[in-house]
Amino acid sequence: MLACALPGRRGLAHRAGARLPASRANRTRANATQSVTETLVLPTRGAGLFHVIDPHVFDRALLDELCDLATRVRTLAKSEVGARALRDLLPTRRAMLYFTQPSTRTFLSFNNACHILGMRTSEIRDPSTSSEVKGESFDDSIRTFSSYVDVIIMRTKEAGRAAQAAKLMDSIPRPVPVINAGSGSDQHPTQALLDIYTLARSFTARGGIDGKVIGMMGDLKRGRTVRSLCYLMRHYEGVRLVFIAPPQFAMERDIKTYLDHHGIAYSETTQLDAVLPELDALYVTRMQTEWDTAGESRAVDLKPFSVGTHELTLMKRDAFIMHPLPRGPEIDPLVDHDPRAMYWRQERNGMWMRVAVLIKIFGVEHIVMALAAADSEPPFAGRLA
Numbered sequence: 248m249l250a251c252a253l254p255g256r257r258g259l260a261h262r263a264g265a266r267l268p269a270s271r272a273n274r275t276r277a278n279a280t281q282s283v284t285e286t287l288v289l290p291t292r293g294a295g296l297f298h299v300i301d302p303h304v305f306d307r308a309l310l311d312e313l314c315d316l317a318t319r320v321r322t323l324a325k326s327e328v329g330a331r332a333l334r335d336l337l338p339t340r341r342a343m344l345y346f347t348q349p350s351t352r353t354f355l356s357f358n359n360a361c362h363i364l365g366m367r368t369s370e371i372r373d374p375s376t377s378s379e380v381k382g383e384s385f386d387d388s389i390r391t392f393s394s395y396v397d398v399i400i401m402r403t404k405e406a407g408r409a410a411q412a413a414k415l416m417d418s419i420p421r422p423v424p425v426i427n428a429g430s431g432s433d434q435h436p437t438q439a440l441l442d443i444y445t446l447a448r449s450f451t452a453r454g455g456i457d458g459k460v461i462g463m464m465g466d467l468k469r470g471r472t473v474r475s476l477c478y479l480m481r482h483y484e485g486v487r488l489v490f491i492a493p494p495q496f497a498m499e500r501d502i503k504t505y506l507d508h509h510g511i512a513y514s515e516t517t518q519l520d521a522v523l524p525e526l527d528a529l530y531v532t533r534m535q536t537e538w539d540t541a542g543e544s545r546a547v548d549l550k551p552f553s554v555g556t557h558e559l560t561l562m563k564r565d566a567f568i569m570h571p572l573p574r575g576p577e578i579d580p581l582v583d584h585d586p587r588a589m590y591w592r593q594e595r596n597g598m599w600m601r602v603a604v605l606i607k608i609f610g611v612e613h614i615v616m617a618l619a620a621a622d623s624e625p626p627f628a629g630r631l632a
């Protein structure tokens with residue numbers, strides 16, 4: 248059984264060591280040579296979440312479940328006992344962080360998410376230190392990672408690499424799940440998850456995401472976060488999107504076709520001031536200058552696509568501002584002091600959402616639910632009843 252004995256907290260301790268239910272039996276591998284049975288938790292294709300390559304893998308039920316799990320783990324982690332219980336969930340599992348494109352938040356939040364669950368991590372961030380410089384193919388490198396770890400989390404400059412890695416995994420005898428942590432200017436599914444979590448949390452007292460008006464502003468053409476988030480909007484009723492971008496960086500046709508196909512209302516404008524009063528949330532993005540071929544970004548006057556103290560006066564009192572970060576000049580740091588600035592909380596939400604994703608991939612969500620249920624019980628309640 249999983250070692251999650253929890254000293255000092257009656258309710259939790261009673262449920263500690265919960266055996267995996269029979270339905271999970273095919274997802275476990277017992278080491279019969281040990282006198283104390285330890286169950287190794289391995290993700291299995293076809294049973295729950297495996298690869299996370301693009302947002303299409305999520306439906307509304309899974310989104311709701313992941314948001315709920317994220318909230319439960321962050322609550323558990325607040326106490327020493329809960330944090331230790333989480334750390335005992337996956338202590339024998341290993342993750343590879345293959346990040347060959349710059350990253351601060353996504354790398355650190357995944358790395359720390361793994362550590363919260365007791366996982367160990369190894370990393371490659373600079374391809375010049377890997378055998379790729381000796382001419383090893385991408386596929387051979389990925390296959391090598393999979394020999395040592397139980398999940399590969401990857402970010403690449405090229406679109407489609409995570410999908411290629413997942414396809415390779417699906418063709419070998421010992422596949423491990425692949426998580427796309429950003430692929431070119433194409434997709435960033437776990438950012439979309441944490442954005443959904445931030446929206447859902449922030450709209451809790453206002454009936455959730457359904458029916459809200461959400462602005463997306465900045466370099467919508469090359470920003471992968473807004474592209475992934477748009478895909479997830481089809482799971483929410485009556486959402487209306489407002490795209491605010493310089494014409495040369497407007498949202499791409501493929502996303503608009505997708506929105507049309509799924510009946511999601513959207514409009515486009517270059518006039519932030521005109522639409523600000525109707526927005527429930529504004530998702531700001533930076534110019535993706537790294538994709539410039541001839542300094543295109545510098546030709547843009549960013550002022551009309553920026554948020555400062557003037558814009559705050561035009562926003563609803565209960566609207567809020569998000570940003571995947573890092574930010575450029577599009578949000579004045581003075582805005583940070585306004586309670587409607589949500590981006591620092593959004594950043595923190597990212598780590599908890601990534602913990603939830605790993606929990607789901609390794610199929611230990613039932614243990615987290617049991618721990619959370621026990622944690623919410625008053626001490627000794629079970630005994631006295």
Ligand code: NCD
Pocket residue numbers: 352353429435438471472532533571572573
């Ligand atoms: C985003 C990214 O890398 O796409 N950042 C992030 O993951 N938090 C947004 C960006 O770089 O603009």
